[in-house]
Amino acid sequence: MVRQYGFHFNAAACSGCKACQVACKDHNDLGGGLLWRRVYEVAGGGWEKEGGLWVPKVLAYNVSMACNHCEVVVCGMACPTKAIWKRDDGIVLIDESRCIGCRYCEWACPYSAIRYDAATNLVSKCTFCVEAIDAGEAPACVTSCPLRALDFGDIDELRKKYGAVDRVVPLPDPEATKPALVITPHKDTAEAERRGAEVANWEEV
Amino acid sequence: MAWREWPLVVFTLLGQLATGVYLFFVLPVVFSGRPLDTAEGLRPLLDVLGGVIALLGVAAAASFFHLGRPFRAPNALSNLRTSWLSREILFELLFLLSMAVLFVLAWFGKGEGAPAKVVAVLAGVCGLFFLVSMARVYMVPGVPAWKGAATPFAFVMATLILGSLGTLAINAPISGVYLGGPGPLLLSPSWLRALTVIAAALVALGVVSCVLLASGRGVLRPRPAASLKPAVVSPAPFFALRVALLAGGGTVLLAVLRSEIGGGPGTRGGASLVWVAFALAAVSELLARFEFYGLGDGRR
Numbered sequence: 184m185v186r187q188y189g190f191h192f193n194a195a196a197c198s199g200c201k202a203c204q205v206a207c208k209d210h211n212d213l214g215g216g217l218l219w220r221r222v223y224e225v226a227g228g229g230w231e232k233e234g235g236l237w238v239p240k241v242l243a244y245n246v247s248m249a250c251n252h253c254e255v256v257v258c259g260m261a262c263p264t265k266a267i268w269k270r271d272d273g274i275v276l277i278d279e280s281r282c283i284g285c286r287y288c289e290w291a292c293p294y295s296a297i298r299y300d301a302a303t304n305l306v307s308k309c310t311f312c313v314e315a316i317d318a319g320e321a322p323a324c325v326t327s328c329p330l331r332a333l334d335f336g337d338i339d340e341l342r343k344k345y346g347a348v349d350r351v352v353p354l355p356d357p358e359a360t361k362p363a364l365v366i367t368p369h370k371d372t373a374e375a376e377r378r379g380a381e382v383a384n385w386e387e388v
Numbered sequence: 389m390a391w392r393e394w395p396l397v398v399f400t401l402l403g404q405l406a407t408g409v410y411l412f413f414v415l416p417v418v419f420s421g422r423p424l425d426t427a428e429g430l431r432p433l434l435d436v437l438g439g440v441i442a443l444l445g446v447a448a449a450a451s452f453f454h455l456g457r458p459f460r461a462p463n464a465l466s467n468l469r470t471s472w473l474s475r476e477i478l479f480e481l482l483f484l485l486s487m488a489v490l491f492v493l494a495w496f497g498k499g500e501g502a503p504a505k506v507v508a509v510l511a512g513v514c515g516l517f518f519l520v521s522m523a524r525v526y527m528v529p530g531v532p533a534w535k536g537a538a539t540p541f542a543f544v545m546a547t548l549i550l551g552s553l554g555t556l557a558i559n560a561p562i563s564g565v566y567l568g569g570p571g572p573l574l575l576s577p578s579w580l581r582a583l584t585v586i587a588a589a590l591v592a593l594g595v596v597s598c599v600l601l602a603s604g605r606g607v608l609r610p611r612p613a614a615s616l617k618p619a620v621v622s623p624a625p626f627f628a629l630r631v632a633l634l635a636g637g638g639t640v641l642l643a644v645l646r647s648e649i650g651g652g653p654g655t656r657g658g659a660s661l662v663w664v665a666f667a668l669a670a671v672s673e674l675l676a677r678f679e680f681y682g683l684g685d686g687r688r
Contacts, residue, residue, distance in 0.1 A: 223616070246618065257529055263473040264463035283463050284456015287473050290684055291528040295616040304456030355614050359529035385618045 187254060189275030189309055189338030191345050195370060196332040199224060205291055206327030207249070210312060213350075214302050215373040219309040221295075221388040226386035227380025242380060244369035246351065247333065249324065250275060250296035250309035251362030273338070273363060274311045282306060292360070295348035295388075306315035311335075338363040338372030351375070353382050360384050376383050390681035395453035397677045401550070402447035402523060403480065404543060405670075406440045408514040408551015410487070412583060413558060414440065416575055418490075418508040424499035433499065436558055444484050455581040471584050474643050476521035486511035519547055526684070531611035533620075533683040542680065545594050550666075552587035553637070556580065557666040560659035584645055591638035591669060598631050598676075603683055622679040630675035636680050637668035 199222055211364040227243035239331070252275045259267035259275065266281035267288060277297075282305045289297045289306055297308045312322035320326075325333045334341065345365045349357045352375040357364075374380075382388070413436055423429045452458040467474045486507055493504045523540040559575055575583075600608045604621035612619050644661045 217588065261473065261528060262469040262523075263465070263471040264460075265467045266463075281460075281463055281466075283460040285454065285464065285473065286456070287471075287528075288527065289530070290534075291530045293529040293616065295530070299456070306456075344678050353614055353616065353618060354533075355529065366682070382616075382618070385648070 185272045185337045187363050188252060188316070188335065188339045189273070189341055190249070190251065191334040191336075191341045191365045191367070193330075193332040193334075193345075193367040194244050194372070196330045196353060197247060197369075198330055198332075200329065202327045202329055203247050203324035203333055206323040207309070210323035211310070213273075213307075214300065217298055217307065218388065219245060219298065219307070221349070222247045222353075223353065223382050223388055224384040225375060225380050226383040227375055227378040229378075240378075241377065242374050243383075244366055244370035244371055245373070246354065247324070248294060250292075250311075251294055251360070251364040252309075252311060253360035253362045255360045257360050258288035258292045258297055261287045264288070270313075272316075274313055274316070275308075276310055276313065277306060277308060279303070279305050279307075282288045288299065291360060295358060308320070311358055338365070341365045353378050390678060393454070393678070393685070395450045396681060397674065398450035399447045399454070400441045401451070401546065401677055402674060403518065403522060404547040404683060405554055406443040406447065407466065407483075407519050408549075409436065409443075409558070410440050410515050410551075411512060411547075412475070412551045412555040413575065414487075414649050415489075415508055415512055418499065418505060418580060420576065421683040423498075424494060425497045426533040430494060430497075430499065433494055434491065437487060437494065439558075441484060441487050441491065444480065444487075448480060448484075457531040468681045472521050472524040476518065476525055478519050479514050483511060483514040486514055504518060504539035520593075530615075531617065531684040532615050534680075535613075536610070538601065538603060541597065541678075543677070545590065546676075547598070549590050550588060550636075550668055550673060552583050553641070553662070553666040553669050556583060556587060558663045560662050572600060584641065585650055587665075588638060588641045590643060591634060595635045595638060597598035598634070602627065617684075620685055622682055626675065626679065628674045630679065631666050633672035633675070637665045637672065640665040640668065 202218050204218060204222050208218065211219060221247045224243065224247060226243045230237045252273055256267065256269055256275055259269065263285065264281045264283055266278045267275060268278060270273050274351055284301055284304045284306065286306060289299060293321065297306050300307045307309045314360045315322060325335050340367055345367055348366045348368055349362055351362050351366055351368050351372045389470055414433070417433050424433060452461060464477050465474055468478060490504060490507045490511055493499060493507065498504055523543040524633060525573040526539050529535060559580060598606065600606050603609060603618065604659045605624070644658050644665070656659050
């Protein structure tokens with residue numbers, strides 16, 4: 184019995200092809216402008232003087248992010264209608280029949296996972312492809328990744344397998360929500376922190 | 389700017405104005421010991437209390453325009469255990485209800501009795517909880533600019549500034565003149581004079597705190613926390629305009645105080661100037677509130 188489903192993301196392997204983003208959109212038939220999984224392009228650095236020479240010291244990597252089905256469900260705590268609930272296996276879902284479209288959950292989520300659907304006037308988010316999970320299959324984003332940079336499973340097992348890192352730039356402090364997420368950091372992660380790297384594709388995500 | 393959040397701007401500002409005027413005007417009148425059983429004494433109280441109820445009603449009505457599914461609005465009271473939004477709505481309704489009861493008691497000449505005083509205090513407590521809930525709604529991990537003390541500070545300041553200036557402004561036409569002139573003053577001149585000083589001090593504090601701490605613009609603003617929403621900073625001219633308007637309101641209020649102290653009490657010009665100060669501060673708070681919602685607008 185899975186206690187808490189979670190995702191593993193390997194930032195060192197991700198090429199930023201956005202196949203996960205597109206597979207999610209296709210599988211869940213999401214309308215224009217609606218993304219449940221997004222790939223953030225992180226970039227930073229610049230020219231630095233080494234001795235008498237100016238050399239480029241730049242960095243870039245990608246972070247694929249969806250709902251992290253957090254252990255502390257801050258979106259559900261903010262929701263005034265109890266429309267956001269957590270299954271026994273940790274997957275967080277939205278009951279659309281209760282949602283009033285107030286969008287406070289969207290403000291509450293630090294991972295920007297909850298998205299307003301202008302077509303329905305309701306909020307929506309990653310469901311962990313719950314029907315696939317119940318059928319013993321994998322989420323669409325995980326199966327679509329050509330570099331196997333995404334994995335899923337019980338978060339305790341994922342932590343044993345991949346470690347306990349759950350934050351890299353530009354992700355927020357995980358303390359508030361305890362995300363069911365494990366990250367294999369990119370080699371430039373420490374530099375990204377030091378050089379104040381930023382998301383370079385806000386228009387896309 | 390988050391222009392599309394106008395329903396929330398109207399809801400929060402009118403809610404705060406209503407709470408402020410209730411605390412600075414209605415409560416002192418109920419506890420003033422002045423006769424409220426004559427038409428002359430009662431009418432202004434009923435007018436102001438009715439106005440506060442109407443303001444809160446308009447605020448509530450505006451909030452429906454924020455909802456994607458307004459007909460499901462009653463669902464919003466379902467999560468009182470953890471949702472500050474549910475609590476905010478509950479306390480707004482209780483505030484409205486208790487003020488309505490007070491209105492009815494006063495209407496039937498019972499405004500001076502113990503039951504009216506109890507209801508008046510209950511309404512004030514509900515108003516304060518409404519204000520606290522309103523601020524807590526926005527203190528969420530998803531918007532670092534809102535999460536800290538800046539949000540309750542801004543909401544309390546708006547309540548106090550709009551409430552004190554609104555009370556002074558309302559009092560001006562009731563008395564016919566500002567401070568000390570003839571007429572059925574409901575609030576004592578000493579309380580109004582004190583309130584004028586309080587309002588001026590609050591406006592000064594508001595201006596200084598904006599310049600020092602405003603998110604994205606303040607001189608001593610904290611470094612924004614990491615976030616998956618892009619940091620939003622209001623345009624510099626917009627920020628400058630709203631600070632200048634507030635400072636302008638404070639300056640006008642100082643002129644009123646100066647004339648009161650130096651030239652003796654009670655001029656019609658003084659009453660007009662109080663309205664000018666209220667209008668300048670209200671427009672400043674309106675712009676500040678659009679700016680506030682703009683901070684949370686990244687990727688919405």
